[in-house]
Amino acid sequence: MSTAVEQITGTDGKQRAIRVLLVDDHEVVRKGIRLLVETFFEFEVFEAGSAQEGVALATSGTYDLILMDARMPEFDGIWAIRQIRQTDKELPILVLSTYDTEDYVDAALEAGANGYVLKESSTEQLREAVDTALSGRGLYLHPAVAQRVFVRGRRSNTRNEDSLSARELEVLQLLSEGATNHEIAALLFVSEKTVKAHLSSIFRKMSVTNRTQAASKAIRERIVRSTRE
Incomplete structure (x- = not known):
C-alpha cells in the first residue's frame, strides 16, 4: 500500500x-504493528518498549514519524510526547491507542500529537493518518474519536474565537481541514502572502507557533468544525 510520502x-x-x-x-x-507498517508502507521501523525508551530514542536518533501508544505503565505516551516536544516541535507524532475517551484524546492533542488513531483502524485509515502527519496537512482524528469529541458541541463565545476575525476563522477552518497555503489562497481568492499574514495573526492570537498547534487547539476548543464530525 503506497502513501503520499514514500x-x-x-x-x-x-x-x-x-x-x-x-x-x-x-x-x-x-x-x-511493525509487520503491518513494514509490509504495507515499506517503512523502516524501530521499536521502543516503554515511554522512557521512546523518549531516549526519539531525542537521540533521526526519525520521520513516531507511532505512540497512549497508555503504558509508569510513564505513559502523553508524558513521552511532552518530553519530545521540549526539543522537537515538528516531528510528526501519531497516537495509536485502544482508548477513545475524551480525556486521552484531549491530553494527547494538548501535549502536541499530530493525530489520534485507534488500533482497530483499517489499513486505509492508518494510511490516511500517516499521510496527514508526514505531509503536515493538519490534524488527523479517527472517525470514531472525532464523533466522540465533537458530539459535545462547539463552544460558544470562547475568548480565542471572539478575537479572530471572520476571515481568520475561514483560514483556520481550512487549515484544520489540511489545506495548504496555496489551496487556502485559491479557495478564498487571495494571495499566499495574505494567507501567511492571516496565519501569523492567528498564531499570535491563539498563542501557538505552528499549523499543527493551531489546528489542534481549534479542534479542542470547538472553534472549527471537523470534516469527520
Whole structure:
C-alpha cells in the first residue's frame, strides 16, 4: 500500500525509506504493528518498549514519524510526547491507542500529537493518518474519536474565537481541514502572502507557533468544525 510520502531525502541528499519509531509496551502488539507498517508502507521501523525508551530514542536518533501508544505503565505516551516536544516541535507524532475517551484524546492533542488513531483502524485509515502527519496537512482524528469529541458541541463565545476575525476563522477552518497555503489562497481568492499574514495573526492570537498547534487547539476548543464530525 503506497502513501503520499514514500521516501524522504536524507542529510546526504540521497533518497531513503521513511524511518518510524514505534513505542508500545506490549511486545505482541508492537510486533504486529511493525509487520503491518513494514509490509504495507515499506517503512523502516524501530521499536521502543516503554515511554522512557521512546523518549531516549526519539531525542537521540533521526526519525520521520513516531507511532505512540497512549497508555503504558509508569510513564505513559502523553508524558513521552511532552518530553519530545521540549526539543522537537515538528516531528510528526501519531497516537495509536485502544482508548477513545475524551480525556486521552484531549491530553494527547494538548501535549502536541499530530493525530489520534485507534488500533482497530483499517489499513486505509492508518494510511490516511500517516499521510496527514508526514505531509503536515493538519490534524488527523479517527472517525470514531472525532464523533466522540465533537458530539459535545462547539463552544460558544470562547475568548480565542471572539478575537479572530471572520476571515481568520475561514483560514483556520481550512487549515484544520489540511489545506495548504496555496489551496487556502485559491479557495478564498487571495494571495499566499495574505494567507501567511492571516496565519501569523492567528498564531499570535491563539498563542501557538505552528499549523499543527493551531489546528489542534481549534479542534479542542470547538472553534472549527471537523470534516469527520
